[in-house]
Amino acid sequence: MRQYLDLCQRIVDQGTWVENERTGKRCLTVINADLTYDVANNQFPIITTRKSYWKAAIAEFLGYIRGYDNAADFRQLGTKTWDANANENQVWLNNPARKGTDDMGRVYGVQGRAWRKPNGETVDQLRKIVNDLTRGIDDRGEILTFLNPGEFDLGCLRPCMYNHTFSLLGDTLYLTSYQRSCDVPLGLNFNQIQVFTFLALMAQITGKKAGTAYHKIVNAHIYEDQLELMRDVQLKREPFPSPKLEINPDIKTLEDLETWVTMDDFNVVGYECHPPIKYPFSV
Numbered sequence: 249m250r251q252y253l254d255l256c257q258r259i260v261d262q263g264t265w266v267e268n269e270r271t272g273k274r275c276l277t278v279i280n281a282d283l284t285y286d287v288a289n290n291q292f293p294i295i296t297t298r299k300s301y302w303k304a305a306i307a308e309f310l311g312y313i314r315g316y317d318n319a320a321d322f323r324q325l326g327t328k329t330w331d332a333n334a335n336e337n338q339v340w341l342n343n344p345a346r347k348g349t350d351d352m353g354r355v356y357g358v359q360g361r362a363w364r365k366p367n368g369e370t371v372d373q374l375r376k377i378v379n380d381l382t383r384g385i386d387d388r389g390e391i392l393t394f395l396n397p398g399e400f401d402l403g404c405l406r407p408c409m410y411n412h413t414f415s416l417l418g419d420t421l422y423l424t425s426y427q428r429s430c431d432v433p434l435g436l437n438f439n440q441i442q443v444f445t446f447l448a449l450m451a452q453i454t455g456k457k458a459g460t461a462y463h464k465i466v467n468a469h470i471y472e473d474q475l476e477l478m479r480d481v482q483l484k485r486e487p488f489p490s491p492k493l494e495i496n497p498d499i500k501t502l503e504d505l506e507t508w509v510t511m512d513d514f515n516v517v518g519y520e521c522h523p524p525i526k527y528p529f530s531v
């Protein structure tokens with residue numbers, strides 16, 4: 249949790265103001281941040297200096313694992329986080345590729361599970377990784393990439409966490425995740441949980457030990473309308489110790505994640521936190 253607060257403080261102290269055309273807002277910005285999560289010792293990196301809606305964060309990531317392309321499916325899993333990008337951004341609303349209400353287009357999990365090849369077939373990147381890791385294989389290319397520049401115009405948003413690479417050292421599994429753009433007050437609160445949980449889940453379904461997750465961020469920013477709350481409220485609070493994440497041990501395969509798993513299969517034990525802070529969201 250300290251590393252999150254250090255990044256927030258660094259943006260407040262050393263950030264540069266950058267205009268953002270897509271949202272029409274200015275962002276206080278730094279370049280390059282490296283975060284690490286100790287999944288081996290279950291140090292769950294949840295924010296404690298405000299209440300974190302961790303179930304929504306895990307639901308969002310489960311939707312990517314399932315290859316969802318529709319905000320209604322995400323709501324069914326337990327998160328409304330895609331409603332605004334699917335239904336309120338004028339550029340996307342005007343895009344002829346949009347298939348109607350709640351459609352997100354070919355983003356995130358669609359690329360992860362059904363990357364289109366020129367011959368019309370699709371590539372299931374995640375299935376290949378799970379198959380390899382289960383057999384103890386790391387071919388130094390166990391890469392799940394959501395970034396498909398050829399299809400940017402077919403989706404509502406370019407992926408922010410766009411690359412997840414798995415590595416095996418003996419029977420210990422590591423994850424390195426790359427993020428091009430990070431809304432530190434809102435998005436990172438979710439993304440930290442997602443990177444941690446992705447490694448924990450992949451270790452569980454491939455029968456490996458979870459090691460460390462490395463989270464590498466390029467552009468880390470605070471929107472102008474979030475700054476006061478971050479600087480004068482959240483950064484004035486002292487963090488609590490990290491809680492533990494419990495995952496239902498009956499989750500054993502990728503099919504389990506694709507079919508019956510719900511947010512009831514996850515639990516956070518010993519979560520102590522400060523009161524909620526409602527940060528503005530930019531569409």
Ligand SMILES: Nc1nc(=O)c2c([nH]1)NC[C@@H]1CN(c3ccc(C(=O)N[C@@H](CCC(=O)O)C(=O)O)cc3)CN21
Nearest residue numbers: 301304329330333431434435437438525527529530531
């Ligand atoms: N500007 C922006 N920031 C993001 O973090 C972001 C996007 N856009 N677009 C795509 C996804 C959607 N994500 C979101 C969207 C909303 C919340 C949010 O409103 N979080 C609140 C309440 C969550 C709840 O009640 O479940 C929070 O306080 O964390 C978080 C992440 C992350 N991504």
Ligand SMILES: O=c1ccn([C@H]2C[C@H](O)[C@@H](COP(=O)(O)O)O2)c(=O)[nH]1
Nearest residue numbers: 270406408409429430431435436439
């Ligand atoms: O998982 C996510 C998804 C999105 N974000 C943030 C980062 C930016 O503030 C916006 C995306 O805007 P771009 O103009 O496409 O960079 O969403 C995040 O932090 N985490």
